[in-house]
Amino acid sequence: MIMTSKPWTKExxxxxxxxxxxxxxxxxxxxxxxxAGARAQALNFxxxxxxxxxxxxxxxxxxxxxxxxxxxxxLTLGDIASLLIPGSIRLVFVDGCYASQLSDLEQAGAGVTxxxxxxxxxxAQVEANFAQHALFDQDTFAALNTHFFxxxxxxxxxxxxxxxxxxxxxATKRDTSSAIYPRCLVVMAANSRATVxxxxxxxxxxxxxxxxxxxxxxxxxxxxxxxxxxxxxxSAFHIGHCSVDAARGSVYxxxxxxxxxxVSRHDLHVTLRGEGAQATxxxxxxxxxxxxxxxxxxxxxxxxxxxxxxxxxxxxxGSAHAIFSGKIMVREGASGTDSAQSSRNLLLSGKAHIDTQxxxxxxxxxxxCKHGATIGQIDxxxxxxxxxxxxxxxxxxxxxxxxxxxxxxDMIPVPSLVESLGRTILERMNGNSAGGVSK
Amino acid sequence: MINKGSKVLLEVKNLRAEVAGVEILKGVxxxxxxxxxxxxxxxxxxxxSTFSKVLTGHPDYTVTGGxxxxxxxxxxxxxxxxxxxxxxxLAFQYPVxxxxxxxxxxxxxxxxxLQTERGLEELDPLEFDDLIQEKIKVVEMDPSFLGRSVNxxxxxxxxxxxxxxxxxxxxxxxxxxxETDSGLDIDALRIVAKGVNTLLTSDNAVVMVTHYQxxxxxxxxxxxxxxxxxxxxxxxxxxxxLELEARGYDWLRAAA
Numbered sequence: 001m002i003m004t005s006k007p008w009t010k011e012x013x014x015x016x017x018x019x020x021x022x023x024x025x026x027x028x029x030x031x032x033x034x035x036a037g038a039r040a041q042a043l044n045f046x047x048x049x050x051x052x053x054x055x056x057x058x059x060x061x062x063x064x065x066x067x068x069x070x071x072x073x074x075l076t077l078g079d080i081a082s083l084l085i086p087g088s089i090r091l092v093f094v095d096g097c098y099a100s101q102l103s104d105l106e107q108a109g110a111g112v113t114x115x116x117x118x119x120x121x122x123x124a125q126v127e128a129n130f131a132q133h134a135l136f137d138q139d140t141f142a143a144l145n146t147h148f149f150x151x152x153x154x155x156x157x158x159x160x161x162x163x164x165x166x167x168x169x170x171a172t173k174r175d176t177s178s179a180i181y182p183r184c185l186v187v188m189a190a191n192s193r194a195t196v197x198x199x200x201x202x203x204x205x206x207x208x209x210x211x212x213x214x215x216x217x218x219x220x221x222x223x224x225x226x227x228x229x230x231x232x233x234x235s236a237f238h239i240g241h242c243s244v245d246a247a248r249g250s251v252y253x254x255x256x257x258x259x260x261x262x263v264s265r266h267d268l269h270v271t272l273r274g275e276g277a278q279a280t281x282x283x284x285x286x287x288x289x290x291x292x293x294x295x296x297x298x299x300x301x302x303x304x305x306x307x308x309x310x311x312x313x314x315x316x317x318g319s320a321h322a323i324f325s326g327k328i329m330v331r332e333g334a335s336g337t338d339s340a341q342s343s344r345n346l347l348l349s350g351k352a353h354i355d356t357q358x359x360x361x362x363x364x365x366x367x368x369c370k371h372g373a374t375i376g377q378i379d380x381x382x383x384x385x386x387x388x389x390x391x392x393x394x395x396x397x398x399x400x401x402x403x404x405x406x407x408x409x410d411m412i413p414v415p416s417l418v419e420s421l422g423r424t425i426l427e428r429m430n431g432n433s434a435g436g437v438s439k
Numbered sequence: 440m441i442n443k444g445s446k447v448l449l450e451v452k453n454l455r456a457e458v459a460g461v462e463i464l465k466g467v468x469x470x471x472x473x474x475x476x477x478x479x480x481x482x483x484x485x486x487x488s489t490f491s492k493v494l495t496g497h498p499d500y501t502v503t504g505g506x507x508x509x510x511x512x513x514x515x516x517x518x519x520x521x522x523x524x525x526x527x528x529l530a531f532q533y534p535v536x537x538x539x540x541x542x543x544x545x546x547x548x549x550x551x552x553l554q555t556e557r558g559l560e561e562l563d564p565l566e567f568d569d570l571i572q573e574k575i576k577v578v579e580m581d582p583s584f585l586g587r588s589v590n591x592x593x594x595x596x597x598x599x600x601x602x603x604x605x606x607x608x609x610x611x612x613x614x615x616x617x618e619t620d621s622g623l624d625i626d627a628l629r630i631v632a633k634g635v636n637t638l639l640t641s642d643n644a645v646v647m648v649t650h651y652q653x654x655x656x657x658x659x660x661x662x663x664x665x666x667x668x669x670x671x672x673x674x675x676x677x678x679x680x681l682e683l684e685a686r687g688y689d690w691l692r693a694a695a
Contacts, residue, residue: 379535381535382537385537388520388528391520391548399545399548402540
């Protein structure tokens with residue numbers, strides 16, 4: 001099918017999304033889907049008048065019609081070889097559909113359930129937690145996802161596992177652009193420990209729209225290392241929302257990376273619900289060309305003596321636009337809160353643009369909340385030093401940019417992923433600098 | 440060692456340069472031959488650090504007149520990285536910290552860039568490790584410094600030793616040491632000086648820019664130049680440095 005060259009309007013784009021495929025569900029799930037569908041009908045795309053969206057230009061998204069995925073794309077392990085993490089428990093979704101033949105669950109030992117959400121929709125943990133944390137009442141994208149999602153990942157950890165759990169979401173190129181609704185539910189039982197890698201990647205440069213929703217529940221004293229890698233195709237669109245609920249004494253560590261997509265958005269909402277819970281949020285957006293990458297985080301200190309540490313970095317080249325908005329909320333009863341937020345940003349070109357917005361809402365006097373933001377360019381002295389050691393301008397700039405990014409990447413507790421992401425960064429940077437020349 | 444027959448590495452004539460529109464160098468002349476050790480001394484603001492930065496191509500400085508030839512080629516037609524590949528080296532007065540880049544990775548990258556320039560094979564990490572283990576002995580550096588980010592958290596003395604380690608790895612024809620002695624205690628000074636002396640051959644040369652005579656007790660110069668107000672106002676042997684130590688700079692400034 002050949003699409004008309006005339007761009008779609010915002011209204012047409014939204015209507016087309018609402019024409020998505022109806023998915024049958026378990027008895028308990030059907031009413032939730034229906035309710036989400038009704039909300040999606042009532043809502044619309046957010047506008048720049050909404051405070052949470054005022055920096056984010058979604059207009060490139062509206063120019064396309066996104067169609068439901070009607071057939072299953074057959075891929076082989078060879079097609080996705082570069083994306084695999086050796087030795088991991090692997091759950092693969094292709095265009096939002098579960099791909100059992102690409103998945104490898106052999107490493108999942110006792111105390112670890114990694115499975116298709118639909119196949120486990122009878123599980124009490126699924127029923128108890130699904131759509132309870134990522135609320136769709138006022139959120140267009142969460143409503144669309146909850147109504148239309150085909151399948152998703154269900155991770156339930158009751159013990160401890162050192163084997164990383166890799167949830168790989170792949171978007172393929174089709175004749176028409178696809179609307180894809182990845183879904184993920186992670187439930188960490190009391191005292192459990194695990195590492196979960198949520199990974200979004202594209203094959204063959206398709207213009208798809210991935211609208212992902214993830215819910216993470218940490219019960220008392222659970223510990224989760226949560227890595228989110230967004231490396232979609234450069235013409236794709238990615239809107240992701242993750243809600244985390246952290247109970248007493250639990251430790252949540254997130255490393256969220258945004259490399260891909262024409263326009264991407266990552267919303268991460270962490271509620272420190274139980275006393276003494278801790279959250280560490282590390283983030284990196286590395287973009288160039290005409291990319292837009294928006295990260296909105298919210299850490300809600302709801303109870304006493306919780307701790308949060310956040311470091312977010314944006315690197316923008318070409319005429320890219322990176323956005324970081326980080327909200328820290330301290331509730332009235334949350335005495336003894338300890339919070340530190342740092343936003344550090346690197347502009348690689350005169351046309352690139354970075355907005356950073358720390359937001360603190362504090363309703364308790366007994367708190368320590370630090371925050372800081374910097375925006376800079378490549379350090380001229382460091383650049384001269386490297387050139388004086390024989391490195392070309394390009395090599396020196398790449399090395400310094402890579403070093404700036406590495407501080408975040410290196411925090412990922414999976415060495416093989418750190419290594420492959422290091423290569424991804426270099427490829428992206430080289431691609432970006434080539435893109436910069438063409439302008 | 441002075442050998443009038445040896446090859447001229449650097450020939451600077453009537454060099455003028457400015458920074459932010461202010462003229463700092465007002466006609467510098469200097470000739471350096473292979474095998475020689477030169478010291479350029481002078482008070483703060485005399486232009487000696489500017490001279491080292493102009494020669495290595497720091498972007499803040501603009502050459503407004505005169506010439507500098509390196510092995511017969513116009514130095515100012517080359518970018519800083521090309522000067523480095525041609526065999527020039529600057530040991531920085533204030534070494535730069537580069538978080539996230541390991542010392543060994545930088546050294547290997549720089550070394551392999553030069554290898555490629557010289558038409559030689561690049562070394563892989565294992566081969567390079569053998570080389571670097573030898574080189575760190577020159578500056579008596581603990582191998583643990585190789586895995587750390589470049590100069591991050593290094594003491595002043597460790598940073599200066601790291602500069603000399605880079606010199607040892609890159610084996611330049613002409614090394615300019617910009618106040619390498621500043622901020623060093625006596626032990627670190629001895630180690631740095633010993634490192635430089637180890638690297639001196641009849642084919643390369645060193646230009647030391649320094650405020651104090653102290654360094655010259657350890658790296659003995661063939662020539663001592665005194666710079667004042669952007670010019671070299673006197674040139675002598677190593678005894679000139681001793682005279683400066685005893686009498687200060689004022690008598691030369693008055694004479695100039």
